[in-house]
Amino acid sequence: MSQIKHHVRRVGGAVVTTLAALLVFLELVMPDQIARLPPGNFWMNALVRIPIEAIVAIAVLLALPERARRIGATVLGFVLGLLTIVKIVDMGFFAVLAREFDPVLDWVLFTDGYHFLEDSMGEAGAFGVAAGAVLLCVALLTGTTLAVRRLSRLLAAHARPTRHAVFAFASAWVILAVLGIQIVGGIPVAGQAAAELARDTALKVPQDIADRKTFDREVKVDAFRNVPDAQLLTALRGKDVIVSFVESYGRDAVENPDFNSAVLAQLKADDAKLATKGFSARSGFLTSSTAGGGSWLAHSTFLSGLWIDNQQRYRSLVNTDRLTLTRAFKRAGYRTVGVEPGVTFAWPEGQFYGYDQVWDSHTLDYHGPMLSWSTMPDQFVMKQFQQLEYAKKNRGPLLAEITLTSSHTPGHRCPPACPGSRSGTARSTGR
Numbered sequence: 094m095s096q097i098k099h100h101v102r103r104v105g106g107a108v109v110t111t112l113a114a115l116l117v118f119l120e121l122v123m124p125d126q127i128a129r130l131p132p133g134n135f136w137m138n139a140l141v142r143i144p145i146e147a148i149v150a151i152a153v154l155l156a157l158p159e160r161a162r163r164i165g166a167t168v169l170g171f172v173l174g175l176l177t178i179v180k181i182v183d184m185g186f187f188a189v190l191a192r193e194f195d196p197v198l199d200w201v202l203f204t205d206g207y208h209f210l211e212d213s214m215g216e217a218g219a220f221g222v223a224a225g226a227v228l229l230c231v232a233l234l235t236g237t238t239l240a241v242r243r244l245s246r247l248l249a250a251h252a253r254p255t256r257h258a259v260f261a262f263a264s265a266w267v268i269l270a271v272l273g274i275q276i277v278g279g280i281p282v283a284g285q286a287a288a289e290l291a292r293d294t295a296l297k298v299p300q301d302i303a304d305r306k307t308f309d310r311e312v313k314v315d316a317f318r319n320v321p322d323a324q325l326l327t328a329l330r331g332k333d334v335i336v337s338f339v340e341s342y343g344r345d346a347v348e349n350p351d352f353n354s355a356v357l358a359q360l361k362a363d364d365a366k367l368a369t370k371g372f373s374a375r376s377g378f379l380t381s382s383t384a385g386g387g388s389w390l391a392h393s394t395f396l397s398g399l400w401i402d403n404q405q406r407y408r409s410l411v412n413t414d415r416l417t418l419t420r421a422f423k424r425a426g427y428r429t430v431g432v433e434p435g436v437t438f439a440w441p442e443g444q445f446y447g448y449d450q451v452w453d454s455h456t457l458d459y460h461g462p463m464l465s466w467s468t469m470p471d472q473f474v475m476k477q478f479q480q481l482e483y484a485k486k487n488r489g490p491l492l493a494e495i496t497l498t499s500s501h502t503p504g505h506r507c508p509p510a511c512p513g514s515r516s517g518t519a520r521s522t523g524r
Contacts, residue, residue: 110247113240120173120237121146121287125183125193142284143266152259154245155252162245170241174234176290181229183290191384196294197301198404202387212465301405308406311399318416325425330490333483334422336395337495339471340388344378392496396446411445420447422492430482432457432495434467434474448494452481467498474498 121144150169154162179194186194210219248255275281317325346356364374382402383390393401393410396417401407423429429449433440436453443451457477459469474497482491 110243113243116236116240117173117244118144118147120177120180122284123177123180124286125180125290126187142281143262143269144284144287145266146285146287148259148263148266150241151248151255152263155249155255155259159249162249163242166242166245167238170238171234172291173241173287174237176287176294177233177237178230179290179294190387193293195297195301195403197297201404209466212463301403304403305405305409308399308409312410312413312415315415317421322424322426325421330425333491333493334427335491335493335495337497338388338392339497340501347376388496388501392494396494411442413445417446419492419494423447423449427490427492428482428488429492430494432474432478432482432493434459434469435496435498435501437468446494450482452477464499467501469499471497471499 122142154165154169157165179196182194186192186199207219207223210222213219214222270281273281345353347353347360360374367374381391382394382400387404390401390403390407393399393407396419397410397415398418399406399410399415401410419429419431429447431443431446431448431451433443433451433453434457436451437455440451440453454468457469457474459473459477461469461473464470474495478493478495482488482493
């Protein structure tokens with residue numbers, strides 16, 4: 094019986110050690126973007142990679158005395174678990190925002206993400222996802238730390254063959270790196286993904302500090318601040334200007350042959366209708382300061398003339414008295430209004446931009462169902478703008494910035510179409 098128990102313990106120990114080694118190895122070779130995952134058979138592609146971080150860590154741990162080795166293994170395991178969490182978060186950020194996670198500036202976005210989950214899945218679903226994410230983080234930190242500690246004990250117990258293996262793999266890594274050997278998808282066999290991520294993450298803090306100093310210099314350059322009111326926007330005098338943000342498919346809608354035929358046909362038909370009324374349309378493309386989310390950064394870039402691509406720059410901007418495009422129109426004699434159905438709380442930024450009136454989710458007087466993140470349908474917003482501002486008699490020139498929201502993200506419900514005469518009814522039920 095004792096032999097059976099001993100055999101079971103040996104087998105169990107071998108299984109746990111194998112799982113620990115597999116966990117550590119996969120965390121080292123896992124990329125921070127879904128697009129960088131090796132195509133085809135992930136396991137086969139991953140198993141032919143040699144992570145330099147593992148070689149260096151083993152060499153360092155073997156050189157340490159026992160007590161220092163335990164402490165070193167604990168620190169290395171915790172750091173590796175933390176980097177793995179950063180990789181997972183980066184995957185989400187690249188998928189949604191087309192950029193990596195900034196550990197200094199991006200914490201506020203987790204609150205926005207949680208509210209989005211609440212709108213899409215309900216409070217219980219959002220809480221479940223958040224709780225699952227926290228448990229995953231705890232499991233990764235704990236599991237990785239224990240795994241590295243276990244492996245360090247095993248390698249120290251077999252120090253001589255381990256040193257030979259380290260030398261062999263280090264030599265192979267150098268040769269593969271020099272030759273640039275790659276697996277399918279252009280991924281190098283001589284890997285260093287974890288080291289690069291650790292470096293980039295550590296550099297974020299000094300980079301953000303340097304960027305803040307750079308922006309402080311940029312925001313002081315206010316070329317049109319002292320231009321006399323009578324000389325501002327002279328080519329637009331007497332003309333209404335409406336800037337509407339419709340956040341949907343972007344330039345793919347007109348350039349992607351998979352689905353642009355219907356869009357192009359509609360644009361052609363609309364151009365013809367405009368021509369019969371004496372109007373014409375022009376199209377062009379701009380490079381946005383953000384993608385996939387963070388639209389307020391793009392709005393502030395447009396209205397301020399400064400490149401606002403992170404939350405730090407945004408907060409710094411709205412705490413200045415810089416001349417914005419909205420204020421320039423106001424000084425030129427325009428009534429300036431913001432139509433912001435996505436604003437559900439106090440919005441002091443409206444005063445910075447210089448709006449005479451902000452129509453938000455409360456003052457637009459919509460009482461129908463929300464459409465996931467969007468507080469109301471875009472069609473209702475446009476109809477309310479028509480009634481509240483554009484159709485006023487004997488008004489002066491108007492500058493309106495309209496941020497539409499129901500085209501912003503997919504909704505969990507799609508209200509049925511209704512005649513135009515009903516779509517703008519205040520206190521609408523959404524049907």
